[in-house]
Amino acid sequence: MPTRTPIRATAQVREEILYYCRESVRCGLNFNTQGNISVRLAADDGSEAILITPSDVRYDAMTPDDMVVVAMDGTVLEGDLLPSTELPVHLAHYRRRPDVQAIVHTESTFVNVLGVLGRRIDPVLLNMVLYAKGPIPVMPFEFSTNADFGRRSAELMGDDVNAVVWANHGLLAVGVSLKLAFKVAVAVEENAEVLHHAGLAGVPSILDYARIDIPAGARLP
Numbered sequence: 550m551p552t553r554t555p556i557r558a559t560a561q562v563r564e565e566i567l568y569y570c571r572e573s574v575r576c577g578l579n580f581n582t583q584g585n586i587s588v589r590l591a592a593d594d595g596s597e598a599i600l601i602t603p604s605d606v607r608y609d610a611m612t613p614d615d616m617v618v619v620a621m622d623g624t625v626l627e628g629d630l631l632p633s634t635e636l637p638v639h640l641a642h643y644r645r646r647p648d649v650q651a652i653v654h655t656e657s658t659f660v661n662v663l664g665v666l667g668r669r670i671d672p673v674l675l676n677m678v679l680y681a682k683g684p685i686p687v688m689p690f691e692f693s694t695n696a697d698f699g700r701r702s703a704e705l706m707g708d709d710v711n712a713v714v715w716a717n718h719g720l721l722a723v724g725v726s727l728k729l730a731f732k733v734a735v736a737v738e739e740n741a742e743v744l745h746h747a748g749l750a751g752v753p754s755i756l757d758y759a760r761i762d763i764p765a766g767a768r769l770p
């Protein structure tokens with residue numbers, strides 16, 4: 550018998566990931582088996598792991614038990630399926646940002662329109678500036694399945710912004726909860742669509758997070 554970790558994923562967190570996977574399709578952020586989601590898990594002894602979606606499973610066929618528990622060094626601790634191929638990238642982002650509790654990777658259309666043009670996504674909508682902060686940088690295209698890509702992706706995103714675009718591929722969004730990471734992904738796609746159309750019609754007015762007077766209680770992590 551392999552040594553079992555004290556870190557276990559509850560049914561609740563497994564269900565939550567599945568819920569947001571299906572939401573990502575319903576909201577038009579992902580198609581087919583694209584995208585992936587993970588959540589950081591912590592044990593009482595301070596050790597950590599993540600729970601991540603499996604590789605190449607259709608969301609309508611996915612079950613809570615298909616999620617995979619993986620140690621921070623990449624060792625699979627629990628689960629019958631292979632973890633997402635972007636596991637090393639998720640782990641690199643968790644290592645860089647201790648505040649990040651969840652990651653949502655999507656491949657939505659207007660993020661990709663701006664990504665293939667190599668254009669960073671400037672905030673033009675209130676929702677995006679509140680959730681993602683922004684501007685969202687763009688990483689030049691390369692395969693996103695290794696730790697070095699993940700380290701540079703996390704470095705480019707930095708500590709003050711909650712998303713990064715991978716050119717010719719999609720978006721990685723982070724949050725202090727899965728709910729917030731998902732809201733970041735939704736907000737960035739909506740913002741990218743408006744920014745694209747507004748840019749065709751004229752010169753959009755850009756919001757600067759640092760200069761917005763955000764009322765007490767409205768500032769998000």
Ligand SMILES: [Zn+2]
Binds near residue numbers: 583584655
């Ligand atoms: Zn992808």
